[in-house]
Amino acid sequence: MLRLEKLTKVYKTGDKALSDVNLEVPKGQVLALIGPSGAGKSTMIRCINRLVEPTSGTVTLDGVEISKLGAGGLRRERRRMGMIFQEYALVERLSVMENVLSGRLGYVGFWRSFLRKFPQSDVDEAFRLLDRVGLVEMADKRADELSGGQRQRVGICRALIQDPSVLLVDEPTASLDPKTSRQIMRLIVELCEERDLAAIVNIHDVALAQMFVSRVVGLEKGTVVFDGAPEELTEDVLTRIYGQEDWSETIQKVEDDDEEDAAK
Amino acid sequence: MAISTNDGVKVWQRRDRNGQLKLWAMWLVGTAVFMWSWQQISSVTTWAFFWDAPRIAADIGGRAVPPRWSYMDQLWEPLWDTLNIATLGTVMALMMAVPVAFLAARNTTPSAMFIRPIALLIIVSSRSINSLIWALLLVKIIGPGIFAGLIAIAIRSIGFCAKLLYEAIEEIDEAQVEAITATGASRWQVMAYGIVPQVLPAFAGISVFRWDINLRESTVLGLVGAGGIGLQLQGSLNTLAWPQVSLILIIILLAVIVSEWVSAKVRGAII
Amino acid sequence: MSAALDARVGKPWKKPPFIASSALRWTMIIGSVIYLVLAIGSFDVNWARVYRGLDRGWQFFVAFTHPDFVSRAGEIKVGMIESVVMALASTVVGIAVSIPIGLGAARNISVLPIYLVCRAIVAISRALNEIVVAILLVAIFGFGPLAGFLTLSFATIGFLSKLLAEEIEDMDKVQAEAVRATGATWLQRYVFGILPQVIPRLIGLSIYRLDINFRESAVLGIVGAGGIGATLNTSFDRYEFDTAAAILLLIIGTVMVLEYLSGIIRARVQ
Structure with a gap:
């Protein structure tokens, strides 16, 4: 269970990215965070694992108050929060296998990791995960030789090998084509189900979000303006989040997509 | 193609209109600095040596050829x-x-x-x-x-x-x-x-x-x-x-x- | 579970080595080790002398806290002016000569014989160390800043011509073609079609070269080619570390100012 209470972030420039955000994500729930760019989606995700230091408020994961931890404690808790990034953020010049194994860094001492002497159980788990996403043959390729969709799969493996209890997913499909986007989203949701993982998926594509998740949270100017099931996302709600636009197209498209999916 | 030529000329005209004086002033200062520098160098130079230089260069060149190949033994270390x-x-x-x-x-x-x-x-x-x-x-x-x-x-x-x-x-x-x-x-x-x-x-x-x-x-x-x-x-x-x-x-x-x-x-x- | 997975699970994993051939890898590793052992072994260090020198080194270090600009102020002033003058004059002359040579050394606008001659000049200028050139020029022209000035001009030519030539080779050919299409003479072609494109970059490079020339002018004095180096050399010979510290501080200061200025000018031009 992940709980955010009165989470607020004010940047040095004075921009208020988040104000008094309260949110509870139970175990195993995949939640989509939607909102216009600049609404604070990315900041919120980064405040949870403190890549961005929140100004005030608390973040609690399974009873541990993350916002209070010191450097060592924070590192230990970060292991339980897998993160998936917009531009994959793989270390381009390392091999796929090294990228996956880097998810275990929090569990391995410096010299072992420096010499790439990871425990056999980690190595096996890395291969199993790569096999699960269909990339086991790519293990010794360099990350920059992979296509966008393949890189994001490696990113997913890196997050999962941490053995996390929550996934923080930041715009996983922003740099992918529509088909690959869907495959990646489906993969994330499936894996969360398999492992009973909670996930916050920060996503700007409303249709894609509606297709896969059970709960949608709308963020506008740093505050939660919508929290409910995907079916409840009406034109009014979207207008509240994104401003005045013609939304019938978007919503229509979702229905079409669903049918298409069902037909397969 | 003609447009790009035009473009090139236009860029120059604009700069000339606004910066003409500045540009000339910079050239003037630059030239003055260079002349002064040159005068400094020339004032401490024995020009007789300078006019003699081709002869000396030829002389040194003549003596330097051929290189003493046997000296190589002492150069390896x-x-x-x-x-x-x-x-x-x-x-x-x-x-x-x-x-x-x-x-x-x-x-x-x-x-x-x-x-x-x-x-x-x-x-x-x-x-x-x-x-x-x-x-x-x-x-x-x-x-x-x-x-x-x-x-x-x-x-x-x-x-x-x-x-x-x-x-x-x-x-x-x-x-x-x-x-x-x-x-x-x-x-x-x-x-x-x-x-x-x-x-x-x-x-x-x-x-x-x-x-x-x-x-x-x-x-x-x-x-x-x-x-x-x-x-x-x-x-x-x-x-x-x-x-x-x-x-x-x-x-x-x-x-x-x-x-x-x-x-x-x-x-x-x-x- | 796929066959590919079966093949790998339970087996140790190693990072693929940088050099794939293990024979070549080991040859290189063993070769480097042997070289290092031989090289370090051939160093004959007189540690007693080094130890005695530490004291002097400390004196020199301390000298930086109280540099002496005054005792040899006259010599320092003459040396600094000479260095600056050499740097300025050689940069100007170097640019002037570099432009025709740079144009000649650009394969796309030059004819083969001129190209070869210009490239040869560039290659010789770049291969010869400034100090070596200075020694020869001092032997020919006698002691003094003229030899230093000529040395730096020669070095500047190699540096700028090469970069200029590369710049021209990279540049947009269409623009040069356009000028040719208007029926311009070859001189007009250079002046209107090519120079405007490379001038901003040329200015930036020239300022950078001025910076280098000043630094170099500080050492040419050691071989008698004028500039602050001679004063510095003398102060070391006399063990006047306070004066030496003062001179070094002046050099560092001037270099920093030049670097700062060149940064500003380059940013504005480009």
Whole structure:
């Protein structure tokens, strides 16, 4: 269970990215965070694992108050929060296998990791995960030789090998084509189900979000303006989040997509 | 095509309209500075020597040919020393330049207020002073010999390598660092996985580049007594042994060509 | 479970080595080790002398806290002016000569014989160390800043011509073609079609070269080619570390100012 209470972030420039955000994500729930760019989606995700230091408020994961931890404690808790990034953020010049194994860094001492002497159980788990996403043959390729969709799969493996209890997913499909986007989203949701993982998926594509998740949270100017099931996302709600636009197209498209999916 | 010509002319017209006077003033000042500089040089020059120069050059040239090939026997050892000064000097410099670069880069320095300025000071003082001056100084302090040359090359190279390296560190993709941090990695692990792989190609390029420069510089360190083939050059010059001088110059030229070839090959292999 | 997975699970994993051929890898590793051992072994260091020198080194270091600008102020002033003058004059002359040579050394606009001659000049200038050139020029022209000035001009030509030639080779050919299409003479072609494109870059490079020339002018004095180097050399010979420290501080200061200025100018021009 992940709980955010009165989470607020004010940047040095004075921009208020988040104000008094309260949110509870139970175990195993995949939640989509939607909102216009600049609404604070990315900041919120980064405040949870403190890549961005929140100004005030608390973040609690399974009873541990993350916002209070010191450097060592924070590192230990970060292991339980897998993160998936917009531009994959793989270390381009390392091999796929090294990228996956880097998810275990929090569990391995410096010299072992420096010499790439990871425990056999980690190595096996890395291969199993790569096999699960269909990339086991790519293990010794360099990350920059992979296509966008393949890189994001490696990113997913890196997050999962941490053995996390929550996934923080930041715009996983922003740099992918529509088909690959869907495959990646489906993969994330499936894996969360398999492992009973909670996930916050920060996503700007409303249709894609509606297709896969059970709960949608709308963020506008740093505050939660919508929290409910995907079916409840009406034109009014979207207008509240994104401003005045013609939304019938978007919503229509979702229905079409669903049918298409069902037909397969 | 005609448009691009037009464009070119237009750019020039605009600049001329607004900056015409400024431009002329700059030219005037520039010319005046140059004339003054030239006058300074010419006032301390014995022009008789200058007009005599072609004859002297021909004379020296005549005496320097043919090079004394048999002198080669005595050049192998200083050549080996020169190579060692350049190579070990580069290695030593790199070992010191890496920490300095990490302390100087904005995104890795532990303290931008205190430590970064110190690192930058080290870089600036090392870079501003030519290795020959460092050698001159070190010969006075620790005595003549290749050790002084080695240290001189090392000190001079720290700043150069550290500067290029810290610029490379500042240009890395922060997202990769963020991703490694998010896994719960320690500070050193973030360094080893997130930063080092990104700067490694730059590091290799810088090393080879500096090694090439160092080989050139270490050929003349002997002039101030800091070992290497320059020592033989100095000795030959002092005794006006021009055939030996010409042989040494040929050897130096060859060494430079070889080092440039090696560094081009290595850089090609890495990048 | 796929066959590919079966093949790998339970087996140790190793990072694929940088050099794939293990024979070549080991040859290189063993070769480097042997070289290092031989190289370090051939260093004959007189540690006693080094130890005695540490004291002098410390004196020199301390001298930086109280540099002496005054005792040899006259010599320092003459030396600094000479260095600056040499740097300025050689940069100007170097640029003037570099432009025709740079144009000649660009393969796309030059004819083969001129190209070869210009490339040869560039290659010789770049291969010869400034100090070596200075020694020869001092032997020919006598002691003094003229030799230094000529040395730096020669070095500047190699540096700028090469970069200029590369710049022209990279530049947009269409623009040069356009000028040719108007029926311009070859001189007009250079002046209107090519120079405007490379001038901003040329200015930036020239300022950078001025910076280098000043640094170099500080050492040329050691071989008698004028400039602050001679004063510095003398102060070392007399063990006047306070004066030497003062001179070094002046050099560092000037280099920093030049670097700062060149940064500003380059940013504005480009």
